[in-house]
Amino acid sequence: MARIKTDKNISRKDVIVTKAASLFREKGFKAASMRDLAEAVGVEAASLYNHIKSKTELLHELCFSVANRFLQKIDEVEAEKIPSIEKIEKLLRFHINEMIHHYEEVYVSDREWKHLADPYLSNFQNQRRIYRKRFAAIIESGIRNNEVKKIDAPTAVLIMLHAISGIESWHRSTQKISAAELEENMVTILVGGLTQ
Amino acid sequence: MARIKTDKNISRKDVIVTKAASLFREKGFKAASMRDLAEAVGVEAASLYNHIKSKTELLHELCFSVANRFLQKIDEVEAEKIPSIEKIEKLLRFHINEMIHHYEEVYVSDREWKHLADPYLSNFQNQRRIYRKRFAAIIESGIRNNEVKKIDAPTAVLIMLHAISGIESWHRSTQKISAAELEENMVTILVGGLTQ
DNA sequence: TTTTTTGGCTAACACGTGTTAGCAGTATAT
DNA sequence: ATATACTGCTAACACGTGTTAGCCAAAAAA
Numbered sequence: 001m002a003r004i005k006t007d008k009n010i011s012r013k014d015v016i017v018t019k020a021a022s023l024f025r026e027k028g029f030k031a032a033s034m035r036d037l038a039e040a041v042g043v044e045a046a047s048l049y050n051h052i053k054s055k056t057e058l059l060h061e062l063c064f065s066v067a068n069r070f071l072q073k074i075d076e077v078e079a080e081k082i083p084s085i086e087k088i089e090k091l092l093r094f095h096i097n098e099m100i101h102h103y104e105e106v107y108v109s110d111r112e113w114k115h116l117a118d119p120y121l122s123n124f125q126n127q128r129r130i131y132r133k134r135f136a137a138i139i140e141s142g143i144r145n146n147e148v149k150k151i152d153a154p155t156a157v158l159i160m161l162h163a164i165s166g167i168e169s170w171h172r173s174t175q176k177i178s179a180a181e182l183e184e185n186m187v188t189i190l191v192g193g194l195t196q
Numbered sequence: 197m198a199r200i201k202t203d204k205n206i207s208r209k210d211v212i213v214t215k216a217a218s219l220f221r222e223k224g225f226k227a228a229s230m231r232d233l234a235e236a237v238g239v240e241a242a243s244l245y246n247h248i249k250s251k252t253e254l255l256h257e258l259c260f261s262v263a264n265r266f267l268q269k270i271d272e273v274e275a276e277k278i279p280s281i282e283k284i285e286k287l288l289r290f291h292i293n294e295m296i297h298h299y300e301e302v303y304v305s306d307r308e309w310k311h312l313a314d315p316y317l318s319n320f321q322n323q324r325r326i327y328r329k330r331f332a333a334i335i336e337s338g339i340r341n342n343e344v345k346k347i348d349a350p351t352a353v354l355i356m357l358h359a360i361s362g363i364e365s366w367h368r369s370t371q372k373i374s375a376a377e378l379e380e381n382m383v384t385i386l387v388g389g390l391t392q
Numbered sequence: 393t394t395t396t397t398t399g400g401c402t403a404a405c406a407c408g409t410g411t412t413a414g415c416a417g418t419a420t421a422t
Numbered sequence: 423a424t425a426t427a428c429t430g431c432t433a434a435c436a437c438g439t440g441t442t443a444g445c446c447a448a449a450a451a452a
Contacts, residue, residue, distance in 0.1 A: 003399070012399085027310070028224065028310065033440085034441085035440095043401095046441080049441070050399050055441090115227065151381050156381070159385055163355040163358050163359040163362075182348075188389075190385075191389075193385035193386055199430070229408075231408085239429090239431095240432080242411080242430085243430050
């Protein structure tokens with residue numbers, strides 16, 4: 001009988017959620033089956049249900065744990081007393097690092113949230129919309145202070161967030177530049193595109 | 197008996213492919229069923245098979261028709277005798293307009309190609325890789341000519357392509373700026389991020 | 393050691409999937 | 423008008439899905 005291996009402080013459920021993130025990223029939520037997941041965990045499909053309620057629960061957990069981290073960060077950044085352009089750069093760097101170091105989760109949250117079921121779906125979409133508005137507001141205040149070009153703020157947000165999701169390609173590429181280089185290049189281009 | 201309606205020069209297959217694009221975009225390839233598609237077309241599921249070979253054939257057609265348009269465009273742009281930065285801007289504007297006016301197809305090609313089956317899958321990935329290399333080469337020549345900042349070209353490509361796929365959010369948003377404004381804003385930020 | 397809880401297993405379910413076979417109207421060409 | 427090619431239908435298939443029930447061994451608690 002093959003038990004799920006756990007270290008201290010990592011529940012078996014956490015192991016499942018982590019493997020699920022990896023699988024959902026690779027195949028997509030719908031295409032990844034519970035039998036696939038079971039195999040990845042080293043157990044029979046039915047056994048998973050000793051630890052989780054449903055397949056969608058896995059998606060909830062992934063999506064909201066990511067969303068919460070971003071909301072917490074924007075709370076923190078908004079409260080700081082620094083120029084808007086620095087706030088933007090801070091958020092940007094946070095996004096980049098999340099995408100680099102929590103790749104699978106962030107990617108899944110970004111691409112697979114469509115498959116959430118209500119009420120989680122509406123909830124998630126709301127949080128997302130609000131987050132983007134708050135980000136846009138920072139940019140607009142940067143425009144008012146002449147720190148940022150006169151551009152459409154929602155469009156700028158859209159560009160930045162999606163550009164960062166391109167780190168997916170970096171992860172998959174064989175000849176990677178270092179994470180630090182990647183971060184600097186992205187900041188150079190994106191902040192450079194806003195300022196002056 | 198409810199026939200599929202067609203105008204002149206539009207085959208019933210084209211009608212199906214178009215509806216498929218819309219459905220795959222909305223639900224994702226795996227989650228969109230042939231019965232969904234049939235309903236959208238106004239027919240029973242089995243009837244679709246008088247016009248198409250399989251569900252994946254629909255995905256092939258969508259992915260490769262988009263890919264071919266982009267390859268054709270980069271052929272054209274590479275051949276022009278203009279500064280690299282202008283080539284970049286031309287490609288950028290082409291991408292933006294494709295995403296604006298052939299939204300569903302381009303989106304599906306971008307997000308759902310994972311579900312292609314070999315040999316189409318390898319083929320598509322190859323074309324994609326080659327396209328990005330050619331794009332990166334243009335940027336690199338721009339760097340050599342001091343038209344473009346010293347940045348990592350593959351990273352710049354990744355940013356630009358993914359930023360453009362963010363037009364998805366524009367399509368879904370209720371308060372849209374005009375397509376022309378969107379284009380100018382994107383070019384301003386992205387080209388601005390590369391130059392100087 | 394004994395008892396209880398935890399976590400695995402097999403078997404099975406109800407259902408949704410893509411697809412095929414065979415048939416019958418309908419449009420098109422002769 | 424007759425023949426032929428289209429294009430729709432119903433019925434059915436084989437299979438993969440998420441999930442539950444019921445059972446038993448192993449770990450944890452007593």
